[in-house]
Amino acid sequence: MTRHWQGTPKDRNHFASAHLWLGSVLFLLIQPVTALADWRVLLREDESGELTQRVAVVDSPGGERLEVYRDAKQGLYGAFKLGNGLVTLAQAACPTFRVDQRRPVRLGTQGECNVSADQVEFFLGEVNGRQIASPVLLQLMNGNTAFFRYQLNRVGYAETAFGLQRSKQALVEVIGTGVKVVWR
Numbered sequence: 001m002t003r004h005w006q007g008t009p010k011d012r013n014h015f016a017s018a019h020l021w022l023g024s025v026l027f028l029l030i031q032p033v034t035a036l037a038d039w040r041v042l043l044r045e046d047e048s049g050e051l052t053q054r055v056a057v058v059d060s061p062g063g064e065r066l067e068v069y070r071d072a073k074q075g076l077y078g079a080f081k082l083g084n085g086l087v088t089l090a091q092a093a094c095p096t097f098r099v100d101q102r103r104p105v106r107l108g109t110q111g112e113c114n115v116s117a118d119q120v121e122f123f124l125g126e127v128n129g130r131q132i133a134s135p136v137l138l139q140l141m142n143g144n145t146a147f148f149r150y151q152l153n154r155v156g157y158a159e160t161a162f163g164l165q166r167s168k169q170a171l172v173e174v175i176g177t178g179v180k181v182v183w184r
Contacts (some may be wrong), residue, residue, distance in 0.1 A: 004115065096148070
């Protein structure tokens with residue numbers, strides 16, 4: 001025996017919208033929660049296999065990576081790397097960067113900014129004595145979330161967020177304890 005709807009059209013619409021609402025709520029509840037990762041320090045090896053360089057690293061939920069490292073000449077550099085090989089960076093423009101609700105800053109204004117298809121390397125400052133002047137580094141150490149906005153090759157723009165949880169500890173380990181970070 002077939003059952004037919006016995007209510008009014010208004011009842012049918014209410015019944016359908018209730019099912020749609022319930023389905024939407026269930027869909028949202030089973031979605032994974034993407035959290036921004038904590039910073040960590042990795043050791044890089046040179047060609048001979050010796051551990052030579054400390055690198056502060058954080059990954060975004062989308063697979064992009066932000067690294068900060070100190071070279072042998074006391075220069076401090078950052079590297080923003082794309083996560084997947086499906087998109088490439090426009091090599092004509094350095095990304096902009098902002099922390100939390102602060103004004104965006106174009107990377108490379110303190111010096112060099114080298115853009116390739118899958119990464120951007122940029123100068124953050126130089127350690128002079130026991131001090132480094134770097135507004136970008138100071139923001140990375142004291143903010144909550146860093147946003148990188150970058151131009152894609154033939155596709156427009158994209159933005160990536162990096163959590164700054166434990167960034168201060170990781171960056172101090174790379175820069176060196178006792179090195180003071182100042183705005184200017």
